[in-house]
Amino acid sequence: MQERSIYLDHHSTTPLDPRVLDAMMPYLTERFGNSASRTHAFGWEAEEGVEKARAQVASLIGANAKDIVWTSGATESDNLAIKGALQFYRDRGRHIVTVATEHKAVLDSCKAFARDGLADVTVLRPRPDGILDLAAVEAAITDKTVMVSVMHANNEIGVLQPLGELGALCRSKGVLLHSDAAQSAGKIAIDVEAMQVDLLSMSSHKMYGPKGVGALYVRSKNPRVRLTPQIDGGGHERGLRSGTLNVAGVVGMGAACVIAKVEMAAEGSRLLALRERLRARLFAELDQLRVNGDLDRRLPGSLNVSFACVEGESLMMGLRELAVSSGSACSSATLEPSYVLRAIGVGEELAHSSIRFGIGRFNSEEEIDYAGGRVIAEVRRLRALSPFYKSAAAVPAGEVRR
Numbered sequence: 001m002q003e004r005s006i007y008l009d010h011h012s013t014t015p016l017d018p019r020v021l022d023a024m025m026p027y028l029t030e031r032f033g034n035s036a037s038r039t040h041a042f043g044w045e046a047e048e049g050v051e052k053a054r055a056q057v058a059s060l061i062g063a064n065a066k067d068i069v070w071t072s073g074a075t076e077s078d079n080l081a082i083k084g085a086l087q088f089y090r091d092r093g094r095h096i097v098t099v100a101t102e103h104k105a106v107l108d109s110c111k112a113f114a115r116d117g118l119a120d121v122t123v124l125r126p127r128p129d130g131i132l133d134l135a136a137v138e139a140a141i142t143d144k145t146v147m148v149s150v151m152h153a154n155n156e157i158g159v160l161q162p163l164g165e166l167g168a169l170c171r172s173k174g175v176l177l178h179s180d181a182a183q184s185a186g187k188i189a190i191d192v193e194a195m196q197v198d199l200l201s202m203s204s205h206k207m208y209g210p211k212g213v214g215a216l217y218v219r220s221k222n223p224r225v226r227l228t229p230q231i232d233g234g235g236h237e238r239g240l241r242s243g244t245l246n247v248a249g250v251v252g253m254g255a256a257c258v259i260a261k262v263e264m265a266a267e268g269s270r271l272l273a274l275r276e277r278l279r280a281r282l283f284a285e286l287d288q289l290r291v292n293g294d295l296d297r298r299l300p301g302s303l304n305v306s307f308a309c310v311e312g313e314s315l316m317m318g319l320r321e322l323a324v325s326s327g328s329a330c331s332s333a334t335l336e337p338s339y340v341l342r343a344i345g346v347g348e349e350l351a352h353s354s355i356r357f358g359i360g361r362f363n364s365e366e367e368i369d370y371a372g373g374r375v376i377a378e379v380r381r382l383r384a385l386s387p388f389y390k391s392a393a394a395v396p397a398g399e400v401r402r
């Protein structure tokens with residue numbers, strides 16, 4: 001049979017939508033100006049592209065265009081939001097509340113400041129379904145808390161945190177709410193006003209735009225959020241992020257946001273149907289599976305499944321024609337179980353034998369069926385070799401589903 005490669009790793013990155021490339025092309029060729037050049041038409045033309053894109057990004061999240069700051073991606077946006085706020089508000093306090101399942105860009109930004117004695121960090125554990133308990137957030141907030149940082153959608157298990165409720169809580173306590181929306185922006189509706197979010201990180205390459213560009217929403221009123229810049233220089237982006245802009249990149253991100261906004265509802269339904277098709281088939285044909293994270297409150301195209309009694313590395317090796325992610329992460333030459341899965345109580349073994357399926361815009365039903373068939377065949381093959389299979393002891397009671 002012909003070797004196939006099916007891309008089901010859309011949490012990691014997404015392909016560039018050809019319509020986004022079309023929007024970018026002029027800015028990679030004849031419209032090459034520096035958007036900060038104020039003295040000639042080349043600069044004005046580039047600036048026009050940048051400002052149009054700023055409005056397009058803002059429109060996706062219900063923000064004012066002037067509250068969008070361009071960055072190189074969500075990693076930089078997270079760093080600027082967290083370090084920038086902790087530095088600016090250091091006289092108010094240095095306490096930050098976050099969650100164990102956040103992306104490393106958030107956790108390590110907090111850790112770096114804690115290590116230097118610039119922050120006190122409370123890291124909350126989510127419930128076993130991956131969702132954060134609002135009461136735990138409320139209990140963690142003190143009069144020294146500057147910020148709560150909670151992601152919208154998780155990059156490994158896809159669960160959605162209750163941003164609106166968190167926003168209302170943080171506002172009532174007078175603390176800032178930052179949310180890493182790298183995975184949700186463009187896929188789930190976001191309204192920074194209704195949700196009362198003060199800072200929001202986004203990444204273009206997670207929504208069919210180019211890599212190396214992102215944005216940080218920084219609320220300018222009710223309340224006005226101030227940040228200490230982390231990159232100094234020519235004073236671009238209202239002094240918050242110096243550096244010549246990647247004009248074609250930001251134009252691409254703007255175009256990606258327009259497409260996402262228009263197509264979000266239809267695309268969400270299609271991806272949900274594909275995901276449920278895959279899940280139903282896996283559960284119909286295999287036993288001792290576990291879905292990681294709440295099934296209803298999640299990104300439509302996201303599914304993370306643990307396969308008991310299967311050796312994780314062998315499973316990934318056997319599925320090389322599928323581009324999926326495992327529940328293991330490479331760290332200094334060893335395979336560590338995913339800290340996200342561990343934080344929601346998945347055992348080490350089971351974490352290793354987990355697969356994250358990320359279904360996206362260009363996947364077809366045929367691809368999903370092929371992928372499902374391959375996973376089922378491979379799990380069956382490995383279980384036939386496993387001395388543990390049939391004992392049914394590898395999945396804790398209550399978590400075994402057929």
Ligand SMILES: Cc1ncc(COP(=O)(O)O)c(C=O)c1O
Binds near residue numbers: 075155
């Ligand atoms: C939740 C989350 N935050 C931040 C990032 C980092 O984004 P970027 O690649 O744009 O720096 C990612 C990407 O993996 C992510 O999934």
